[in-house]
Amino acid sequence: MPEIRELIQEGKGKRVYATDDPDLAVVYYKDEAMAFHGLKRGRIIGKGEVNNAICEHLFTLLREHGVENHFVRQLDARQSLVLRCEMMPFAVKVRNRVAGSMHVRTRLPVGMKLDEPVLEFTLKDTDMEQDALVNHTHLYAMKAATPQELEEIRRVSRQINAILSEYMREINIELIDFKVEFGRYKGKILLADEISPDTARFWDSKTHEPLDIDRFRRDLGDVAEAYQEVLHRMMGTGF
Ligand SMILES: Nc1ncnc2c1ncn2[C@@H]1O[C@H](COP(=O)(O)OP(=O)(O)O)[C@@H](O)[C@H]1O
Ligand SMILES: [Mg+2]
Numbered sequence: 001m002p003e004i005r006e007l008i009q010e011g012k013g014k015r016v017y018a019t020d021d022p023d024l025a026v027v028y029y030k031d032e033a034m035a036f037h038g039l040k041r042g043r044i045i046g047k048g049e050v051n052n053a054i055c056e057h058l059f060t061l062l063r064e065h066g067v068e069n070h071f072v073r074q075l076d077a078r079q080s081l082v083l084r085c086e087m088m089p090f091a092v093k094v095r096n097r098v099a100g101s102m103h104v105r106t107r108l109p110v111g112m113k114l115d116e117p118v119l120e121f122t123l124k125d126t127d128m129e130q131d132a133l134v135n136h137t138h139l140y141a142m143k144a145a146t147p148q149e150l151e152e153i154r155r156v157s158r159q160i161n162a163i164l165s166e167y168m169r170e171i172n173i174e175l176i177d178f179k180v181e182f183g184r185y186k187g188k189i190l191l192a193d194e195i196s197p198d199t200a201r202f203w204d205s206k207t208h209e210p211l212d213i214d215r216f217r218r219d220l221g222d223v224a225e226a227y228q229e230v231l232h233r234m235m236g237t238g239f
Contacts, residue, residue: 025084035217049077050227051196069191085183093120095177171233176201
C-alpha cells in the first residue's frame with residue numbers, strides 16, 4: 001500500500017496526491033462540479049465514487065484493447081492509484097456529433113452526425129473564458145509535442161473513440177464526444193486523467209437524453225441519477 005503524501009494538483013473534478021513512490025500518484029475524485037469555466041458551481045452527490053468506478057472500468061477496458069494508460073488500481077470508493085505522469089499542456093477532444101462549443105464555433109446544428117470524427121486540441125491552464133482551441137503548429141511552437149508524438153496521440157485518440165463507441169453502443173449509450181489528456185511516463189506517452197460523464201457526452205441511444213455533465217450545465221435535473229445510470233449499465237455487461 002503506497003503512503004499518500006502532499007497534494008500536487010487540484011482541479012475541477014479531482015485532487016492528485018504524491019506518494020512515497022515517485023512513479024505513483026493517488027487521484028481523489030470529488031463531488032464538486034463546475035461548468036462554464038467556473039461561472040457555475042455545485043455538488044453532485046456521489047459523483048466522485050461513480051467517476052472513480054467508471055474510470056476503473058473504462059481504463060481497464062481500454063488496456064484490454066491495447067491502449068496503455070495510467071490506471072493502476074482502485075484504492076477505495078473515491079481514490080485510485082495511477083502512474084504519476086508529467087501531463088502534456090493540452091487536451092484532445094474527439095467528436096462524433098456536433099454539441100457544445102463545436103455548435104457555437106461552426107453553427108452546425110446540435111446533434112448533427114459527423115461523417116468523420118472531429119479532433120480538436122485545446123490548451124489547459126489558460127485563463128481564457130472559452131477553451132483555447134489550437135492547431136498542431138501551435139503545439140510545435142510551444143514545444144508541447146513533436147510531430148511524431150502528435151501523430152501517435154491522434155492515432156490513439158481515434159482508437160479510444162472506436163473502442164468506447166462500440167462498447168457504449170452495447171449498453172444503449174451513444175458516445176457523442178469526449179476529452180482525453182496524455183502524460184509522459186518513463187519516455188512513453190500514456191493516456192491519463194479521466195474519462196467520465198464529467199468529460200464526455202453520453203446520450204441514451206434511444207431518447208438522446210444526456211446522461212452527463214450537460215444535465216448540470218443545463219439544469220435538466222436528475223444529475224446524480226444519470227451518472228449512476230451510466231455506471232449501472234456498464235456494470236450490467238459481462239466486462
Ligand atoms: N496520471 C497523472 N499524473 C499526474 N497528473 C495527472 C494525472 N492524471 C491527471 N492528472 C492531472 O490532475 C489534475 C487535476 O485533474 P482535474 O480535476 O480533472 O483538473 P481540471 O480542472 O484541469 O479538469 C489535472 O491537471 C490533470 O492533468
Ligand atoms: Mg479535468
